[in-house]
Amino acid sequence: MASGKKATQRLKSVISKDREVLSSGSIRVLKRELGHIISKYLDIDKRKIQMTIEEADPEQYCLSANFQKKTKDIDETE
């Protein structure tokens, strides 16, 4: 892979992290609780949640979350 592409990937990853306002520990807990609530309404795979929370401006935070639909081969005990 050309280093330009690698650099772009690394930048996107690191800048996403930089923009986060919660520690990774708090994010994990929030993700788990959010997954628990959402799963009451949608058939989602709680292990595959992508979530980011950022400071949009001095007055508000913005939360973005992607939930993956549960597939049939997922262990239901998960």
Add this chain to the structure above:
Amino acid sequence: MGETIVITSGKGGVGKTTITANLGISLSLLSFGVVMVDADIGLRNLDLVMGVEKKVKYHILDVSKGLCTLDEALVKDTRSQAPLCLLPASQSHFKEDIQKDDFSQLIHSLRKRFEYVLIDSPAGIEYGFKTAMREATQAIVVVNPEVSSIRDADRVISLLEQKKIKPIYLIINRVNAELLKKKEIVAPEEIQEILDIPLLGTIPEDNSVLIAANQGKPFAYQPQSKLGEIFLHMAKRLTNTEPMVVEESAKTESLWNKVKKSFTLKK
């Protein structure tokens, strides 16, 4: 009242001073009255790049301390037909030696007299940067196609946005054509996509930039040269007489931008 544009970057050594000098000249070639303020107290260089170092008698701190008038400190560039001046920084003080209120008052006075006040900000995000951006109505963020420069620029953009400075423009400096062709650097369209601010222009890596700085003869004074032309276009975009650059990939919204916009309303 004139526009106050802070030229900043976060990371040092990306070419802020060269860009301030040449953009100031290009704006003056378009007949705008321009003053450039060297806000890098203790590390004065804008006078050298402009080639007017021998004309410097007073500096910004002399004005703020009442040791001279603003007019006495302003260095006039006689090569320009439109008013083009430089307010030099002190070389023997520290960033914290100028009070933020005094700096703001100076900028306010300059805005009444010039159509464009260009502030060459020091590197970093500390006191010097905060002072420099205090009175800005617009900002230009300069980046090199390097990971550290781009990451620092992202941080600076968020600080400028918190201060409600808008618009914030992007200049990508020192783009090495050979490395770009080999895809060994982050492409300008990728940088714009990541930082998500309007692109004022892209400047290729060129030895003539170094030679011009060495000679104190800014290339913008040759608007027919390749680099001079680039700066003239950027000046036109800044003054809304030419449309902004739209990179091909930016015309179609990417997944990265869609994801980002879904949680960052700030840009």
